[in-house]
Amino acid sequence: MSKNIQLVAAFNHAHIFIDPTPDVEKSYQERQRLFNMPRTGWNDYNEDCISEGGGVYSRKEKLITLSEKAVTHLGLEKTDWAPQDLIKEILKLPVDLLWFGGIGTYIKDASERHGEVADHANDLLRIDGDQVKARVIGEGANLGLTQKGRVACALLGTRLNRDSVDNAGGVHCSDYEVNIKILFQDVMKKKGVSLEERNTILKEMTEDVARLVLRSNADQTLAISLEMVNGKEDLSSYVKVIRFLEKKHFMKRADEFLPTDDQFEQMMEKEQLLTRPEIAVLMSYIKLYLKEKLLQFPLESLEGWQDILLSYFPEKLQTLYADMILCHPLRHEIVVTELVNRAVNQIGIGAAYDVFLNTKENMAAVFSLYVSLSKCFSTATFVRHIGAAENDSQKCLTMFFAQFCKKCVKEKINLASEHQPNSCRLEKSYLHGFYEEYKKKEVSGWQIVEPFLKHF
Known part of the structure; x- marks a missing residue:
């Protein structure tokens, strides 16, 4: 909820949120509004607070079509994406911070099979640690990465701890x-x-x-x-x-x-x-x-x-x-x-x-x-x-x-x-x-x- 965050993308179990060039103050106020309201989701986000080319998309769609502006600013290769593939691309974005705040293990090591992770619900979303380009990973959730996945990220320069350290509070x-x-x-x-x-x-x-x-x-x-x-x-x-x-x-x-x-x-x-x-x-x-x-x-x-x-x-x-x-x-x-x-x-x-x-x-x-x-x-x-x-x-x-x-x-x-x-x-x-x-x-x-x- 920091006032300084430029939140360019997010997802949960139901929706994918894209805001290519967010207005820092406006987006913060909108997130604060939703935070203070019970039982809200990304679909409740005021579209007027989203920058040009952005939007909120249902994960039930067979295909999500992004704007050219979103594709350009996020560094993606095409406009049309299956929801699970778009989430994978979000996890690979070259951002300052990749933040885990919900349930699921989304990053493993290349040597690990999805079956070893024991989170079958997210097998189609999971990426390997050597694909992560974020400078820092922070965890408000548990088990966002496997331990071997954490090490793989760290070896390529991403700064992160264990979830037990980030969640010690x-x-x-x-x-x-x-x-x-x-x-x-x-x-x-x-x-x-x-x-x-x-x-x-x-x-x-x-x-x-x-x-x-x-x-x-x-x-x-x-x-x-x-x-x-x-x-x-x-x-x-x-x-x-x-x-x-x-x-x-x-x-x-x-x-x-x-x-x-x-x-x-x-x-x-x-x-x-x-x-x-x-x-x-x-x-x-x-x-x-x-x-x-x-x-x-x-x-x-x-x-x-x-x-x-x-x-x-x-x-x-x-x-x-x-x-x-x-x-x-x-x-x-x-x-x-x-x-x-x-x-x-x-x-x-x-x-x-x-x-x-x-x-x-x-x-x-x-x-x-x-x-x-x-x-x-x-x-x-x-x-x-x-x-x-x-x-x-x-x-x-x-x-x-x-x-x-x-x-x-x-x-x-x-x-x-x-x-x-x-x-x-x-x-x-x-x-x-x-x-x-x-x-x-x-x-x-x-x-x-x-x-x-x-x-x-």
Whole structure:
């Protein structure tokens, strides 16, 4: 529903919409009108808001005849199309954004048969990933592409994630709704808050929850982007992570269409990267594994668990019911999920493996050291500075930050020592000392790091 979209084509189960040269403002207002009306379709779109040569066509027609203007502006080869063939052409258009918002799997890999996709209703509409020309694919739906289809698109330059990443907002919203309502069950019993008062507070927090959800989504997407920036250096780490998870019978790479060891070797020789959809899969698995293992340790063994738990909830709830939050029935699960997500997002898949898995140390103790590090150096701020940097700077800063985290945790630097009241000052000196060592190694782009250290 963005005001800036020039929507040139769309389709649903009943109609095909074509608007060759849309008026941005007029078309936005018309989409907004339909959005606010129940049970409307493309056939309800005001024809006066469609540019010359466009129209709305029924998919029941045997043949759809487009105008010459539509054919020219969309780059099509002819005017007459069977509806299913026209939809295929829409999926192949060289547009900035291809958006999936409904049911159906419309893109597969060339090596896959339609029968493997298990969406027979759309077999006549589906195209191969190497036919996609869109710069970006966004998904408000699930299963718009097969995983192999996603990889095929990504290999040819289309930017896309997994549907689980693009749709994470809905899952996060549901999680917040459940966790906040569970909190209020105790609040209403022990604090005497009425149902009406609860509902008023929930309504007042709508925007706050939305901000928390969007921040979580942004952090996840940034984490994938930073993996892409560091991709060549991390390929060997990905191999180690996959082998580790397979050895633990936690995943099968073949089920997730991840490269074999031989394919990884070929990728290293050709300096190829994993794609965003592949990184999203691997990142989700290492997070799930770490969460499962970390939940086996008592909550009290995790440094700063109270702060992590409180920060999960909107500030209004922290102010009103901090004591009740700390007694939340799902506090252990919330803390572990938040901690693992933050850690993997911030230091990356390879560093997370080295620090948390490839060690003989107690996992809870290692995570506690990481929490101390995060407190002292405001790692979330550091990572957001990285996210705002230019592409080359992102690579250098991510490498520096990940290596610094590994060094600190591996050497058991207690960055939150109660016995050192000036510990943060000392550790900041340690950070700058690490930079001096880093500089001597003449790691590519080390000069870029220094200006960012002034923030810490």
